[in-house]
């Protein structure tokens with residue numbers, strides 16, 4: 001069960017009116033793998049993520065998630081699938097009329113048979129896992145800072161212990177220490193649960209820290225590979241991205257950590 | 264995917280409580296096991312051993328239950344150790360243990376009577392504070408409006424015209440239809456009652472007074488409050504949520520001048536025109552019914568109207584229009600600016616804007632009635 005692919009996209013084409021975002025795009029995520037998605041602003045990273053989780057219908061192509069073809073699946077089957085993944089949207093997308101604790105409880109109430117007390121315990125654990133202070137539990141989203149909203153969104157995404165975690169720019173808006181902690185958290189959860197993660201990010205440090213492979217969105221398609229193999233790509237955007245000043249700094253930082261981290 | 268459900272087996276082995284877990288300990292699978300584990304009785308045991316060897320699948324919920332069971336048994340003075348399980352599972356249990364940080368529970372529910380009193384008190388204070396802020400805003404708007412009128416160049420023409428179009432031109436169909444129907448209703452009622460005295464012709468007076476003095480302006484104002492006042496709140500409120508208002512301030516623009524004044528002015532200019540239009544259609548509705556039901560021709564209707572209804576009645580309706588417009592627009596903008604950072608408050612404030620505007624309009628109308636009747640016009 002540990003092997004195989006959890007997400008398989010073939011020949012994907014998405015468009016809004018005349019604007020084509022993806023054209024003949026192929027890409028896949030293996031079970032237990034952390035796949036990073038990078039690309040310039042507006043190249044369609046968020047749209048790709050939304051297509052995979054079934055929020056946007058592609059114009060053409062197949063999207064197979066956990067063995068089910070999303071493009072052919074009836075709505076209730078999609079709902080059943082949804083409990084097997086967690087999503088952190090780019091700006092949190094918390095339910096504004098619920099407190100943080102209630103936000104995390106919502107999917108648990110809907111999809112599990114856990115007792116009320118166990119739910120409360122698990123809410124506390126998820127809040128702490130996401131790095132939120134305990135006082136945040138009873139606050140409403142409007143009373144939180146941007147970074148805290150993101151953590152609350154992560155806690156909700158983790159509520160059902162999903163098989164796949166979708167993260168849209170999770171570390172944007174977190175302080176560097178929090179971002180590094182978040183990277184560690186994703187790594188440790190991923191190892192313990194064989195979690196597969198699809199993470200859209202601009203954060204080069206977290207790219208080095210958590211991603212096994214990286215997909216680069218260029219010209220409506222993706223180039224997939226490890227960071228090392230991508231660095232050998234001749235494409236000027238990729239070169240600029242990984243070999244620019246920030247890319248080199250992140251690589252150096254990851255290089256130091258590699259000796260201890262990759263045991 | 265049909266892995267076995269969680270299995271739980273507790274037995275006493277001498278002085279050692281053995282808790283053997285097996286199967287699938289995951290968020291989806293766990294149901295009653297939580298209570299069973301919480302109810303574990305050490306029954307004189309000195310040690311406990313939790314066996315993880317048979318567990319097929321473990322996620323944070325399962326790990327939490329293992330950890331919590333161990334924690335509770337330790338609290339009762341037992342020596343607890345975990346046996347079996349692979350490294351990943353033990354790491355997960357350690358991870359969960361490191362995150363055992365209880366959050367404060369939700370605030371406890373209080374006595375309903377106390378809650379009621381509290382809410383009443385809070386609402387009273389809020390209403391008073393809001394009334395004060397509204398009066399404050401009224402003054403502010405008046406000052407900025409007068410200043411803008413003194414310097415007409417500072418008025419944003421594009422915005423003004425666009426709001427006039429939305430609040431006025433686009434409201435023509437609904438305002439017209441409504442007034443026409445109201446004129447008809449008044450005429451019907453009048454015809455029924457007055458015919459008993461043989462005074463059918465006074466139906467014209469009833470329609471004339473009713474439409475010109477009260478119905479035309481009042482119903483138009485209520486409709487505009489519902490249509491445009493709420494739109495003002497929603498527009499400005501959404502901008503507030505998106506921090507656009509702050510952005511305006513930082514680039515040196517005054518939200519009063521850019522957002523509030525064009526709306527207030529647009530409504531003050533359009534409501535009198537809309538009222539005139541509503542008056543005409545209301546009279547037309549009355550005239551149609553008079554013709555059909557009472558055989559009063561349009562010419563007769565007009566003659567009776569000019570002799571029976573003073574021109575003042577018409578002017579009283581029109582004079583009230585800009586005042587009502589000012590109130591509606593001001594309340595709409597005020598509520599929009601009071602929106603807090605959540606999208607939910609946009610909805611709440613929009614409702615509040617409509618209710619307040621209609622309430623104030625009716626109060627003002629009542630005051631105006633008293634004033635005019637004392638003045639004898």
Ligand SMILES: Nc1ncnc2c1ncn2[C@@H]1O[C@H](COP(=O)(O)OP(=O)(O)OP(=O)(O)O)[C@@H](O)[C@H]1O
Pocket residue numbers: 016021039040041042043044045046047048
């Ligand atoms: N609902 C929509 N309707 C029309 N166009 C859309 C819609 N959503 C996205 N787009 C367009 O699709 C393109 C890709 O958007 P997307 O949000 O995926 O960008 P992104 O790669 O996530 O960028 P960023 O890094 O800034 O988040 C953009 O050009 C955007 O204008």
Ligand SMILES: [Mg+2]
Pocket residue numbers: 045046047090168
């Ligand atoms: Mg995006």
